[in-house]
Amino acid sequence: MQATIVQAVNEALHGAMERDDRVVVFGEDVAESGGVFRATDELLEEFGSDRVVDTPLSEIAIVGGATGMAMYGYRPVVEIQFSGFLPPAFDQLVTNTSRIRWRTRGELTAPMVVRMPYGAGVRALEHHSESLEGAYAHIPGLKVAVPSTPADTKGLLTAAIRDPDPVLFMEPKRIYRSIREEIPEGDHEVPLGEAAVRREGDAVTVVAWGAMMPPTLEAVDDSGIDAEVIDLRTISPMDTETVVESVKKTGRCVVVHEGPRTLGVGSELVARINDEALMYLEAPIERVTGFDTPVPLLSMEDFYFPHPPRILDGIESALSD
Amino acid sequence: MSDRESDIRAPPATGDDGGGEVRYLSQSDLSVPTHQIVAPDGSYDDGAIPDLDDEELLDLYRWMVTDRVFSRRMVNIQRRGELGTFGSTRGQEASIVGSAFTLRPDDWLYVGRAWTPMFMRGASMKDMILFWRGIEEGQEAFARHNSQIAISIGSHVPLVAGLAWGMQLDDADAVATAYIGDGATSTGAAHEGINLAGALSLPALFFCQNNQYAISLNVEEQTGAKTLAQKALAYGIDAIRVDGQDVLAVYDAVQTARERVKDGKPVFVESVTYRLDAHTTSDDPTRYRDEEEVQEWEAKDPIERYRSFLQSEGLWSRIDHESIVDDIETEFDEALATADELEERRVRELFAHVYDELPSELSRQLEAFEALLEERPEMDDYIEQRPKG
Numbered sequence: 001m002q003a004t005i006v007q008a009v010n011e012a013l014h015g016a017m018e019r020d021d022r023v024v025v026f027g028e029d030v031a032e033s034g035g036v037f038r039a040t041d042e043l044l045e046e047f048g049s050d051r052v053v054d055t056p057l058s059e060i061a062i063v064g065g066a067t068g069m070a071m072y073g074y075r076p077v078v079e080i081q082f083s084g085f086l087p088p089a090f091d092q093l094v095t096n097t098s099r100i101r102w103r104t105r106g107e108l109t110a111p112m113v114v115r116m117p118y119g120a121g122v123r124a125l126e127h128h129s130e131s132l133e134g135a136y137a138h139i140p141g142l143k144v145a146v147p148s149t150p151a152d153t154k155g156l157l158t159a160a161i162r163d164p165d166p167v168l169f170m171e172p173k174r175i176y177r178s179i180r181e182e183i184p185e186g187d188h189e190v191p192l193g194e195a196a197v198r199r200e201g202d203a204v205t206v207v208a209w210g211a212m213m214p215p216t217l218e219a220v221d222d223s224g225i226d227a228e229v230i231d232l233r234t235i236s237p238m239d240t241e242t243v244v245e246s247v248k249k250t251g252r253c254v255v256v257h258e259g260p261r262t263l264g265v266g267s268e269l270v271a272r273i274n275d276e277a278l279m280y281l282e283a284p285i286e287r288v289t290g291f292d293t294p295v296p297l298l299s300m301e302d303f304y305f306p307h308p309p310r311i312l313d314g315i316e317s318a319l320s321d
Numbered sequence: 322m323s324d325r326e327s328d329i330r331a332p333p334a335t336g337d338d339g340g341g342e343v344r345y346l347s348q349s350d351l352s353v354p355t356h357q358i359v360a361p362d363g364s365y366d367d368g369a370i371p372d373l374d375d376e377e378l379l380d381l382y383r384w385m386v387t388d389r390v391f392s393r394r395m396v397n398i399q400r401r402g403e404l405g406t407f408g409s410t411r412g413q414e415a416s417i418v419g420s421a422f423t424l425r426p427d428d429w430l431y432v433g434r435a436w437t438p439m440f441m442r443g444a445s446m447k448d449m450i451l452f453w454r455g456i457e458e459g460q461e462a463f464a465r466h467n468s469q470i471a472i473s474i475g476s477h478v479p480l481v482a483g484l485a486w487g488m489q490l491d492d493a494d495a496v497a498t499a500y501i502g503d504g505a506t507s508t509g510a511a512h513e514g515i516n517l518a519g520a521l522s523l524p525a526l527f528f529c530q531n532n533q534y535a536i537s538l539n540v541e542e543q544t545g546a547k548t549l550a551q552k553a554l555a556y557g558i559d560a561i562r563v564d565g566q567d568v569l570a571v572y573d574a575v576q577t578a579r580e581r582v583k584d585g586k587p588v589f590v591e592s593v594t595y596r597l598d599a600h601t602t603s604d605d606p607t608r609y610r611d612e613e614e615v616q617e618w619e620a621k622d623p624i625e626r627y628r629s630f631l632q633s634e635g636l637w638s639r640i641d642h643e644s645i646v647d648d649i650e651t652e653f654d655e656a657l658a659t660a661d662e663l664e665e666r667r668v669r670e671l672f673a674h675v676y677d678e679l680p681s682e683l684s685r686q687l688e689a690f691e692a693l694l695e696e697r698p699e700m701d702d703y704i705e706q707r708p709k710g
Contacts, residue, residue, distance in 0.1 A: 029538065036604070057505065088508070124405065293671050302703065303671055309697040313693055
């Protein structure tokens with residue numbers, strides 16, 4: 001079937017709920033209205049009000065409640081309406097969700113998924129546009145996945161729902177509806193922790209994920225540079241091997257991300273490449289990122305996140321030394 | 322800390338007074354009155370009218386009409402692509418205007434869905450248009466009037482407690498006010514903020530517009546509480562529940578509350594009203610509520626009810642409704658034109674005000690980006706081809 005990213009979310013949720021009646025979906029406006037982006041459309045009609053629930057406006061209770069349900073044996077897949085509203089529940093992620101397994105020596109676990117649209121570029125209000133995957137990947141015990149294509153969205157979300165550990169599933173809302181492609185029917189899983197090589201090349205390795213994939217591919221395709229483009233897909237656990245093998249081949253690397261530069265995921269990638277492939281590097285690794293500022297309000301948000309010319313500038317810098 | 326009488330630490334001296342049975346403390350035992358002055362049929366008791374002079378009574382009407390016209394115009398320009406999004410306040414005019422009319426310039430006001438209070442406090446329509454266009458100068462203008470708009474629901478409630486705490490320490494003749502909605506009462510931040518105000522006896526006023534919906538969720542599904550007003554009791558503060566379609570009742574309730582708040586006794590006011598339009602222009606309310614219900618509330622139009630009061634008082638003859646609307650439309654047109662004239666904004670503004678002093682790494686990022694914009698003019702295409710604020 002043909003689907004956009006947001007439709008692929010919906011398809012994965014339908015499939016997971018059909019296959020496993022322990023899967024429950026809750027969050028703000030997810031049931032009756034089908035979610036503000038319609039990601040949970042028709043779930044209420046199909047699976048009923050016991051399994052698809054509109055919650056009060058309470059992010060702490062959504063994430064904390066999901067954690068308790070997961071400890072009890074259910075598989076909650078909850079929605080945080082916008083990434084800017086997850087911070088109140090950061091406490092739950094850090095204090096509880098991520099460490100139930102560790103604290104109980106595996107006696108209890110919290111297999112659950114927190115889904116949320118992230119990123120700038122949809123002309124939303126303040127607190128609707130953050131890309132803080134670096135902050136969430138900093139929490140031990142929590143997995144973080146960020147799809148960039150409809151097929152991967154279905155596959156990664158399916159894997160996340162089955163995963164024995166809690167997963168934060170960050171959906172690139174700027175490209176929710178801009179890509180439509182054939183997605184696999186039925187039970188389709190893309191394993192967490194495996195990057196994908198989107199384009200093979202020998203000149204330079206470019207690593208990106210989520211909403212940064214389309215501008216990265218555009219920059220590479222338009223330039224004619226023989227770049228290898230890697231879609232990281234899962235931020236934590238990170239597929240170091242695929243990146244390192246590519247860098248050993250190309251000797252050059254650019255990391256592209258939308259979130260702030262300082263202590264962003266790019267910092268960790270640079271460190272891992274230095275650990276594993278320093279002697280292969282022919283130039284310093286470039287980072288093309290959001291700035292260390294709040295995401296600007298909508299009138300200036302296009303200055304904030306990398307567009308193809310900025311990405312190309314980074315690639316050319318990596319090639320120039 | 323507080324001289325109030327408290328039972329919280331002491332068991333009753335005589336033991337259980339329930340005759341040996343377990344007894345619930347239950348909301349079903351609560352009787353929560355709703356304050357009203359002008360009934361839906363327009364009738365009222367002369368003695369209940371708050372102490373406002375004729376000019377003030379007429380101002381209430383003008384501000385309510387301002388609120389309605391502003392919402393209509395903003396929804397219209399949003400549809401033309403001239404705003405990012407907008408949240409209309411139609412139906413809530415009495416609630417918004419009646420409450421804000423009680424506030425003084427030294428008071429602090431942190432609002433949720435309420436824009437006209439900013440105008441009442443001296444900000445301009447242009448400032449509000451800029452805000453909805455995602456231009457930072459909007460909030461800057463509101464800040465000059467001791468006001469802010471909170472976007473993240475409920476997040477501002479502890480801030481208001483803190484503002485009130487400062488007022489308490491300064492012995493200021495002012496109150497700090499948080500406008501929240503029914504949805505915000507479910508947030509952790511609101512619980513903690515209101516409780517702090519109760520615990521420290523802070524001059525904080527919590528004005529809750531129960532407009533029945535938090536996007537799609539009806540207030541009956543938002544909480545098991547029968548009223549939002551009763552939640553105040555859990556924090557040890559008093560509450561008033563008021564008919565939010567009755568501007569005089571809202572004014573009376575909040576004015577009365579404000580006097581008490583000034584003495585360090587926080588009050589929670591629940592104003593029962595209705596959001597007639599969508600949550601924002603991005604929302605489609607037909608997915609979650611019946612047109613019939615909307616019609617019922619259309620019939621409880623707060624402006625119509627107040628008009629009938631002004632007619633009964635013989636004040637309606639002093640109102641030229643058409644010219645009031647014309648003036649507001651002109652004010653809006655001028656504000657829009659001024660907002661349109663705003664100079665092209667520079668990338669430097671992204672980095673301004675992040676800190677008092679720009680750290681060296683941020684300066685480096687700014688300089689590198691400015692150089693990139695110079696070297697690669699095609700950047701402008703990517704930035705310009707997308708729709709603006």
